[in-house]
Amino acid sequence: MIMDCSKYVGKCECGREHTLETRMVVVEYDAVSRFEQYMDAAGLGDKRRTVVYDSNVYALTKGKHIRADQEIVLPAQGLRSEDILIEEMMTKLEAPEVIVAYGAGTIMDFGRYPAFKLGIPFVAVPTLASSDGFTASICSVIIKGQKKSISMKAPALVVADLDIIQGAPKRLVASGINDILAKYISIVDWKIAAMVAGEDFCPMVCGLAQEALDIMRAAADKYAATGEIDHEAMTMAQMKSGLTMQLWDNSRAASGAEHLMAHLVEMHPPRFEKAEGIHGECVGVGTFLCAKVYHELAEKRPKAKAFEPLNEAWIREKFGDELAPGIIRENEKDVLSTFDPQRIVDLWDEIRALIASIPPADELEELYKAVGSKYLPEHIGIDPALTDEMLPVSAAIRNRLTLVRMLRVLEF
Ligand SMILES: [Zn+2]
Ligand SMILES: [Zn+2]
Missing domain, CATH: 1.20.1090.10 (Dehydroquinate synthase-like - alpha domain)
Structure with missing residues (x-):
């Protein structure tokens, strides 16, 4: 199923003008094989991209990786949403125009946080669907040693591949x-x-x-x-x-x-x-x-x-x-x-x-x-x-x- 998010955007009966960073949500079997098509549809296909994985997801999704101008594979061991870890990764970024985060909840923060800081879009390829954080803009991150829920960037595009998600325990x-x-x-x-x-x-x-x-x-x-x-x-x-x-x-x-x-x-x-x-x-x-x-x-x-x-x-x-x-x-x-x-x-x-x-x-x-x-x-x-x-x-x-x-x- 593909959800076009534009129908939720604009002037609303509640008096507010609703906005969404997320343009499209794809939830389909084998969705990753059509990733380029969705990126094009979201207007992100021609942007220089960095794709971020953790080492576990990278190994588990062998054969289902996506094209990248730069690929970052973070060691899964000890990986957590913490400002110092995310900022350290940011020093390695090669001027991306879009960041794709491929994995579970933690890796999403390594997409939404840098994307927010750099003012560029972020794309989520969730490998799990056990919580509702993927389409949210909220980042649950340790800042200066304290866990904070802060507003960062929501994904411009979500591509959830059900062949991967169905493997969840x-x-x-x-x-x-x-x-x-x-x-x-x-x-x-x-x-x-x-x-x-x-x-x-x-x-x-x-x-x-x-x-x-x-x-x-x-x-x-x-x-x-x-x-x-x-x-x-x-x-x-x-x-x-x-x-x-x-x-x-x-x-x-x-x-x-x-x-x-x-x-x-x-x-x-x-x-x-x-x-x-x-x-x-x-x-x-x-x-x-x-x-x-x-x-x-x-x-x-x-x-x-x-x-x-x-x-x-x-x-x-x-x-x-x-x-x-x-x-x-x-x-x-x-x-x-x-x-x-x-x-x-x-x-x-x-x-x-x-x-x-x-x-x-x-x-x-x-x-x-x-x-x-x-x-x-x-x-x-x-x-x-x-x-x-x-x-x-x-x-x-x-x-x-x-x-x-x-x-x-x-x-x-
Ligand atoms: Zn409303
Ligand atoms: Zn919840």
């Missing part, structure tokens, strides 16, 4: 499913925030996230029932979800309270030191927990409570002295203080109706089990005794308005 397929099923929560969080706090909202961007979710749900159901993996559908779902982040300039549509679980695992605050899992696995745990809690909340009726800033002693206790300053800074301008909590109470019936669109936890559990997904704290090295704390602690990591964050101004 089942664990990554399951993780990819989780990353998209997370939209059950993120979409509801965004709609609630728009409703109660007037947060900016775009029906088109939200609709695209919903489309990614619907495609993935159908593919996951089919996988659960027949064992057959629809790589084309699953990969397309990831690409669409990634585009929402580019169209909206942030991850609002794709990442709500559930995604903060992945941040929690990455940060390893006290008592979560042993937490460990790939992105989609952590997100699955967050999604399952949110689904359960959101449905429980929908059964009750809240009263509003006055806003109070997060207590510094609480932050220090939960995050430890090393992480606490960052969390305090993040919560300085708490989104919870920007609207009257009574709004949540007044709109509770509408919120309940939104929660009703989230599948019940037992339905999700059955699906997660059937596709081999991780969805319980103990699956990612978290003591189940910490379950009640996982949501409030993770919600403090990011100043984003989610229903979980709103619990601080509600009483049930």
Whole structure:
């Protein structure tokens, strides 16, 4: 399937003018053999190109390499998205006019970061489709020793060859499913925030996230029932979800309270030191927990409570002295203080109706089990005794308005 991205671009009913760096997304079997054709179609065919691989991917895709004016093969051992490593590679670049990154998530950052710095386009040839980062502009990179999510360059063209992608291990397929099923929560969080706090909202961007979710749900159901993996559908779902982040300039549509679980695992605050899992696995745990809690909340009726800033002693206790300053800074301008909590109470019936669109936890559990997904704290090295704390602690990591964050101004 080839997606022409121009239909999402331009003046929108939300009032914004949407732009996309990505012109075309190709998700097809044997796509790499037609790479030149796609480069021409994207207007990039005649540009001087550097193609970047890591040594593992280079060996695994022998016979499927693409023409290059300059080829860089980075040693896979110890390769990570870190400014010093990327900048070191940049000193070797021979004045490219386009950079092609061929590989998994890490190698993409060796394309998007230099392309951004040099002001040239970047092309992605993903060899996995286990997360939605490929079509996004966000670069998750270590800068001066600290992991940062920053906006860099999105690919002008994505060529996903399903012959390569279908070789992915089942664990990554399951993780990819989780990353998209997370939209059950993120979409509801965004709609609630728009409703109660007037947060900016775009029906088109939200609709695209919903489309990614619907495609993935159908593919996951089919996988659960027949064992057959629809790589084309699953990969397309990831690409669409990634585009929402580019169209909206942030991850609002794709990442709500559930995604903060992945941040929690990455940060390893006290008592979560042993937490460990790939992105989609952590997100699955967050999604399952949110689904359960959101449905429980929908059964009750809240009263509003006055806003109070997060207590510094609480932050220090939960995050430890090393992480606490960052969390305090993040919560300085708490989104919870920007609207009257009574709004949540007044709109509770509408919120309940939104929660009703989230599948019940037992339905999700059955699906997660059937596709081999991780969805319980103990699956990612978290003591189940910490379950009640996982949501409030993770919600403090990011100043984003989610229903979980709103619990601080509600009483049930
Ligand atoms: Zn819009
Ligand atoms: Zn994600």
